Amino acid sequence: MSGSTRRSVTLKEVAAEAGVSMMTVSAVLRARPADKYPVAEATRDRVLSAARKLRYFPSAVAQGMRGKRINALGVVLINPDARLQGDPYVCGVLDGVIAVANAEGQNTTLFTAGRWSGAQESLQTFCDGRTDGLIILSPSPDSDIVPALLEVGRPFVIVNGQSDDPRVSSVEIEHAARTEEMVGHLLSLGHRRIAYLPGRAASRSARARHEGYRRALAAAGLSEDPALVPPGFYGIASGYDRTRSLLMTLPADLRPTALCCGSDQIAVGALRALHEAGVRVPEQMSVTGFDDIPDAATLDPPLTTVRQPLEEMGRRAARLLLDAIEAGRPLGVKELLPTEIVHRRSVAPPPSPTKESVR
Amino acid sequence: MSGSTRRSVTLKEVAAEAGVSMMTVSAVLRARPADKYPVAEATRDRVLSAARKLRYFPSAVAQGMRGKRINALGVVLINPDARLQGDPYVCGVLDGVIAVANAEGQNTTLFTAGRWSGAQESLQTFCDGRTDGLIILSPSPDSDIVPALLEVGRPFVIVNGQSDDPRVSSVEIEHAARTEEMVGHLLSLGHRRIAYLPGRAASRSARARHEGYRRALAAAGLSEDPALVPPGFYGIASGYDRTRSLLMTLPADLRPTALCCGSDQIAVGALRALHEAGVRVPEQMSVTGFDDIPDAATLDPPLTTVRQPLEEMGRRAARLLLDAIEAGRPLGVKELLPTEIVHRRSVAPPPSPTKESVR
DNA sequence: TGAGGCTATCTTAACGTTAAGATAGATCAA
DNA sequence: TTGATCTATCTTAACGTTAAGATAGCCTCA
Numbered sequence: 142m143s144g145s146t147r148r149s150v151t152l153k154e155v156a157a158e159a160g161v162s163m164m165t166v167s168a169v170l171r172a173r174p175a176d177k178y179p180v181a182e183a184t185r186d187r188v189l190s191a192a193r194k195l196r197y198f199p200s201a202v203a204q205g206m207r208g209k210r211i212n213a214l215g216v217v218l219i220n221p222d223a224r225l226q227g228d229p230y231v232c233g234v235l236d237g238v239i240a241v242a243n244a245e246g247q248n249t250t251l252f253t254a255g256r257w258s259g260a261q262e263s264l265q266t267f268c269d270g271r272t273d274g275l276i277i278l279s280p281s282p283d284s285d286i287v288p289a290l291l292e293v294g295r296p297f298v299i300v301n302g303q304s305d306d307p308r309v310s311s312v313e314i315e316h317a318a319r320t321e322e323m324v325g326h327l328l329s330l331g332h333r334r335i336a337y338l339p340g341r342a343a344s345r346s347a348r349a350r351h352e353g354y355r356r357a358l359a360a361a362g363l364s365e366d367p368a369l370v371p372p373g374f375y376g377i378a379s380g381y382d383r384t385r386s387l388l389m390t391l392p393a394d395l396r397p398t399a400l401c402c403g404s405d406q407i408a409v410g411a412l413r414a415l416h417e418a419g420v421r422v423p424e425q426m427s428v429t430g431f432d433d434i435p436d437a438a439t440l441d442p443p444l445t446t447v448r449q450p451l452e453e454m455g456r457r458a459a460r461l462l463l464d465a466i467e468a469g470r471p472l473g474v475k476e477l478l479p480t481e482i483v484h485r486r487s488v489a490p491p492p493s494p495t496k497e498s499v500r
Numbered sequence: 501m502s503g504s505t506r507r508s509v510t511l512k513e514v515a516a517e518a519g520v521s522m523m524t525v526s527a528v529l530r531a532r533p534a535d536k537y538p539v540a541e542a543t544r545d546r547v548l549s550a551a552r553k554l555r556y557f558p559s560a561v562a563q564g565m566r567g568k569r570i571n572a573l574g575v576v577l578i579n580p581d582a583r584l585q586g587d588p589y590v591c592g593v594l595d596g597v598i599a600v601a602n603a604e605g606q607n608t609t610l611f612t613a614g615r616w617s618g619a620q621e622s623l624q625t626f627c628d629g630r631t632d633g634l635i636i637l638s639p640s641p642d643s644d645i646v647p648a649l650l651e652v653g654r655p656f657v658i659v660n661g662q663s664d665d666p667r668v669s670s671v672e673i674e675h676a677a678r679t680e681e682m683v684g685h686l687l688s689l690g691h692r693r694i695a696y697l698p699g700r701a702a703s704r705s706a707r708a709r710h711e712g713y714r715r716a717l718a719a720a721g722l723s724e725d726p727a728l729v730p731p732g733f734y735g736i737a738s739g740y741d742r743t744r745s746l747l748m749t750l751p752a753d754l755r756p757t758a759l760c761c762g763s764d765q766i767a768v769g770a771l772r773a774l775h776e777a778g779v780r781v782p783e784q785m786s787v788t789g790f791d792d793i794p795d796a797a798t799l800d801p802p803l804t805t806v807r808q809p810l811e812e813m814g815r816r817a818a819r820l821l822l823d824a825i826e827a828g829r830p831l832g833v834k835e836l837l838p839t840e841i842v843h844r845r846s847v848a849p850p851p852s853p854t855k856e857s858v859r
Numbered sequence: 860t861g862a863g864g865c866t867a868t869c870t871t872a873a874c875g876t877t878a879a880g881a882t883a884g885a886t887c888a889a
Numbered sequence: 890t891t892g893a894t895c896t897a898t899c900t901t902a903a904c905g906t907t908a909a910g911a912t913a914g915c916c917t918c919a
Contacts, residue, residue: 148568149629149652151875162899167877179896196652201628202570203875205561206904209507213609213630225584225591225598226810227794232585239584239612248630249610250572253602269560270508270905271572271607271630293508293555413798435586439772441800451585510905521869526907538866562905565874629875 150197159184159191166192170199205270213248214238214462215272219280223253229434230451231278234300237455238276245463247273260289268295273466276300276458282345296465298458302345308471312458312478316346319447319480320353320401321360323429326482327399328361330490332427336397337365338383338407340375347375350403350431369397373407380410388418398426398491405430405437408444412487416441423489433483443485450478509556518543518550525551529558564629572607573597573821574631578639582612588764588793589810590637593659596814597635604822606632619648627654632825635659635817641704655824657817661704667830671817671837675705675790678806678839679712679760680719682788685841686758687720689849691786695756696724697742697766699734706734709762709790728756732766739769747777757785757850764789764796767803771846775800782848792842802844809837 156163161184168178169188180188191197205211216238218231225232235249242249250272254263263286267275274296280286287304290297299311327335337354340347355365371386373379380402387397400415402408408430412422420426422442430437430446437444457476465472515522520543527537528547539547550556564570575597577590584591594608601608609631613622622645626634633655639645646663649656658670686694696713699706714724730745732738739761746756759774761767767789771781779785781801789796789805796803816835824831 149627149654152877153875163875164877164900165898168898171877178898181897184897198624198627198629198652200565200875201630202561202564203629203904204877205630206559206565206874206906207876207878208904211561211630224595226588226595227591229585232583232587232591236583236585239610243612248625251598251608251610253598265557266607268508268557270557270562271560271564271570293557295508436795439768511907512905522905523870523907524868527868530907537868540867543867559905562874563907565876565904566906566908567874 150195159188213272215275217252217277233451234455237452238459241456241459260286274462298462300458308473310461310474312476316349317353320350321357324357332399334397335399336369338402340403375404377410380407381414384411384414400428405432405434427488442487445485445488509554518547572631574634576611576636592810593814596811597818600815600818619644633821657821659817667832669820669833671835675708676712679709680716683716691758693756694758695728697761699762734763736769739766740773743770743773759787764791764793786847801846804844804847
């Protein structure tokens, strides 16, 4: 019975067992409205019990070929060495996508572009018909995947990688405005020397956040001091190394009194370096992050940061995608989700001597 | 051209464009060995350029219906409120599965059982033919999914939920033996009152780990003190609450000197509670975990724990599943992966007065 | 010269499902 | 009584692909 049952039970077998045509079985099992395909009560029962007896499961693949939907959403992780563990950003978005997909009776299929050998090759995989559409997570602005997808005309939504093309739907947050607000907050507390530890310049979000930092300084009549903005990347190691450099290379009176980090991971590294150097946070140095990863609340001290609604972003993306699939065409909706600053203990006014003395 | 392109390009259209039959196009594009289906060089070129021109992508769905493989592995997350963010265990295994799947040209499809209304209903989703087989993550021993899957005869592999049935393939670690070793280590350091914070008793792994704790005590001539083993679940909140209770309810001389936690998440909660209560770790209290999540190394103090090769477990499971799919039948392979204790700073001998005074 | 074997290609049928139209008996109004 | 309408079911064709067998021209060898 079980064991080497290679083939699965088909509609035809159920039909034979119940002594009716396949169409009748199909109608009964899909519970079509009776006015479309009326079935006698007795027949219905016979069909249902035959299906149960044979353990029949409808083939989504065959259904997908017949109709035009396979009821699956694809999620594309472009990052070549993408790993879920230790990537709260991707996991959060994915959780949102899965939640909506589940609620709407859709499956979720993961695509990871092992090595990126150009969009053309990857599309062979992404567009093979096993999903109805794609959610692209943080495509680099340099990648050619967006134009390629537009060309094949498949529904897709971008998360965190807004495109100027009016046909593209995307879910995005205000990187610049929120960073500007954060830096403004530090300025209002009296900080004047505020370092910024940015993500890699190839990333859209990193560029936008950096721009927010500049705008806040400009609004306060200050300009960016390159010595306080060492290039880096989103990652614990970057935060650690850059912070150490800042501490070692700058004379005490030129040291920043606040460290605005482009991501929480960077802030984690920064806090570690400050801890090792005996610099107390926030008394001697304020530190801020961006993302509000789960760890942010339990760091020592808890991190003041920007909360990105990761799961909501995933949910929105999934809904936009479903809309586009339904409509059968790109809808070009750009959603901008609200973010907020979460105030925790890693920020305080600068140590007293600084006061209003702008250098 | 793009825009409302709803339907995708088919083999037939490519064949028409190239002026050959569909079969020839199929043979060219799948690069079949020439001795099976020889095609003239000129024809080949014509087909390839037609396919490129029309942006043809073979339909995996149609291929899957024709042949018997769709080249996708399913991963079933039974946990009803499964979330990837904050679940390093699931993420780690998933990373391993994805790595192997990718390397073998397979897709990965996620199934989450929103609410668990019995295996029969869930199987409708899991067995709808869009995957060639399933990897089941940590099924509860109480769930009826394993017998149900055996009955429908679909290839599947269990991770961390070994079954006695000889047909079932599983990837497992030694929960009991390693916990026994960990508790033995604490005993050898002189600890005699060792609390154990278990995972939910419905979970196989939690039961097995708990059993290891008992065995270690028994080997030292001790028996379990129910007051030191409050029921709980794998999760930060459980560790925090249970630890607070232990600290508040027990008189100082009855307090444990070591806290053996059923998971790293529990240990995270325990450390937080101890920190708040001003109990120094490891000077006044040793703490151990299980899993070795990435955070374990950066906790304060870094956590002594059992390293579970999560990613390797995922990789093994994927390989076992591919073997079973290949064979077309359950193979009943049980893999037991090695684990090791990672010694970090959260463990020390008990404070001096305790010594050998077994109460 | 014809049998056999190549090479390059085409045709048919099938995978499991479903939309649309066909059928056949029963009921009903004119 | 004749057609119209309704109910319950069946039949056909199609979705995009591919295995297997068919075909047709050409070459080789006895």
